Amino acid sequence: MEFTAKKNNNASCDLTITFSANEVDVAYKKAYESASGKVKVPGFRPGKAPLHMVEKVLGDSVMDDAANIMLNNAMADLFDKLEHKPIRIPQFQVESFDRKAGAKAKTTYDTKPEVTLPKLKKIKIQPKEIKITDADLQKELEGMQKNMARNTLKEEGEAVEMTDLLEIQYKFKEDGKEFPEATQTGKFQMGAPQNPPGFDSELVGMKLNEEKEFNFRYPDSFPASPESAGKLFVYQVKVTALYRVSYPEINDDFASELDGSANLQELKNKTKKQLEDLFNDALKKKGIDEAYAEILKETKFLIPQSLIEEETDGVFHNFIHEFRLPHTTLPEYAKRLGKEESEVRASFAQAAEKRIQTYLLKHKIGEDNKITISDEELAAGFEKEATSQGISAESLLKEVQKQKAETFYRDKFLFDKIDQFVYGEVDKKSPKSVSTEEAEKLLSGKE
Incomplete structure (x- = not known):
């Protein structure tokens, strides 16, 4: 031969x-x-x-x-x-x-597949660091204050005010249609930010056991309930209980009652540290994503087309499962959309290729830099994962073994270690301080 x-x-x-x-x-x-x-x-x-x-x-x-x-x-x-x-x-x-x-x-x-990496130290990103202001702290404290609200039952004859909590019975219908037979019950917090603009004013002044019918037109734009936007509804409401909502004063006693802090300043210091850790961890993950995006631009890949085709099918089936769509094939899905199969397949293939590239990239970085997971690190990874899921490490391990997911978790912990290595290797320009508002936009992808 x-x-x-x-x-x-x-x-x-x-x-x-x-x-x-x-x-x-x-x-x-x-x-x-x-x-x-x-x-x-x-x-x-x-x-x-x-x-x-x-x-x-x-x-x-x-x-x-x-x-x-x-x-x-x-x-x-x-x-x-x-x-x-x-x-x-x-x-x-x-x-x-x-x-x-x-x-x-x-x-x-x-x-x-073949992967040719660039020099990681030549990859440049600008990390972001959170700047917590007094206004941010005050907003957090006010959120804690609302969680410690005290509800006092108001006496008969007292009227609804803009800060009250109501228990109500109600029906509603779109104008021109019939009321439903069943009456609903629920609680309604006056002045809550999610309430439709102007709705609260219809309830102000009502008294215990009083009934009222009124028309209410939703604003033309109402994201909380898009199906109601711009429509006129008729409401029938009866107040069955009425509470005065009071909040504790934000002072040393408040801090002590909340979590045992010695004084308000100690609570502020702890809150600031928690906010900084929360935002900086999220911003660091964002920075790692940005680093990989830049590395991917400079990395050369040779990937068999058959692997991309296989992964395309996997991405499509994950999409169907994630959005709980009826089981179907990619050609049938394309037909339902009224599009060519090649067009729909190409969109999933793009995501598949990116997923393969990221996976190969991380493995290559780990391989070239001899990054591995020790038994101790594996055990620590399971402990951390179990804590995040609110279960014991023993329970998690049993489930992992049952699902035969050991390789998945080993890769997950290995990739976490590689992520930290990459972040340490890339060239980080002077960190930019951002406000909580800017950070939220960055993290949500709106900026």
């Missing part, structure tokens, strides 16, 4: 194998041996006929089996000798197969 292998520039390799006549003859004999237990030879029980009799009965009918045997044995022998290894079993085209002249077979197989 002789072979030639030629590496292509698209993560594939052309392989040609030639076999001697003797090797073809050996493959035929193995095919006859394999078939001998099933072939019927007159005068012999199945599997008991001499091999030359089996050969006489079967003749060249076992040629395909012989070729497969020969090629499978050849690939097992060649695998370690090939400089560029196939990532799946090659499919050969047999050009000739003759017991007297020998055989020749060709294939083009996909090879392992």
Whole structure:
């Protein structure tokens, strides 16, 4: 057996194998041996006929089996000798197969993806750091203050005010339609920011057990309930309970009652630190994402098209599952959208290629820099993951083993370690201080 292998520039390799006549003859004999237990030879029980009799009965009918045997044995022998290894079993085209002249077979197989990294220290990003102001602290304290609100039942005859909490029975209908038979009950906080503008004023002045019917038109733009925007509704409301909402004064006593802080200043210091940690952790993750985006621009990839096609199908099925859409195929989905399958597939293929590139990139960085996960780090990773899920590490490990997800979590913890390495390696310009408002826009992708 002789072979030639030629590496292509698209993560594939052309392989040609030639076999001697003797090797073809050996493959035929193995095919006859394999078939001998099933072939019927007159005068012999199945599997008991001499091999030359089996050969006489079967003749060249076992040629395909012989070729497969020969090629499978050849690939097992060649695998370690090939400089560029196939990532799946090659499919050969047999050009000739003759017991007297020998055989020749060709294939083009996909090879392992190739990644050429840039110098990480040449990648530049500008990290962001949060700047917590007194106004930010005050806003947080006021949120805590609302959580410590005290509700006092108002006496009969007292009227609804703009800061009260109501228990109500109500019905509503769109103008021109019928009221539903069932009456709903619920609580309504006057002055809450999510209330439709002007709705609260319809309730001001009502008293306990008083009933009122009124018309209310929603604003033309109302994101909280887009289906109601611009429409006129008729409401029937009855106040069944009325509470005066009072808030504790933000002072040392407030701080002590909230979490045992010695005084208000200590509570402010802790709150500021918590806000800084929360925002800076999120901004660092954003910075890591930006670093990878820049690295990807400078990285060269050779990825087999077959891998991208496989991942495209995976991305599509994840999309269907995530949005809880009815099970369907990509061609059927394209048909429902009224688009060409190629157009829809291309959009999912783009996401698939980006996902493969990111995965390969992280593995390459880890490999080149000898970044690994020790048993201690793996255990610490499970402890941290279990805490975030609110379960014990033992319970998480049992579930991971049940789902056979050990590799997934090892990669996750490894990638977290690689992320920290990348952030430490890239060139970080002078950090830019941002306000909480700016940070929220950055983190939400609105800036």
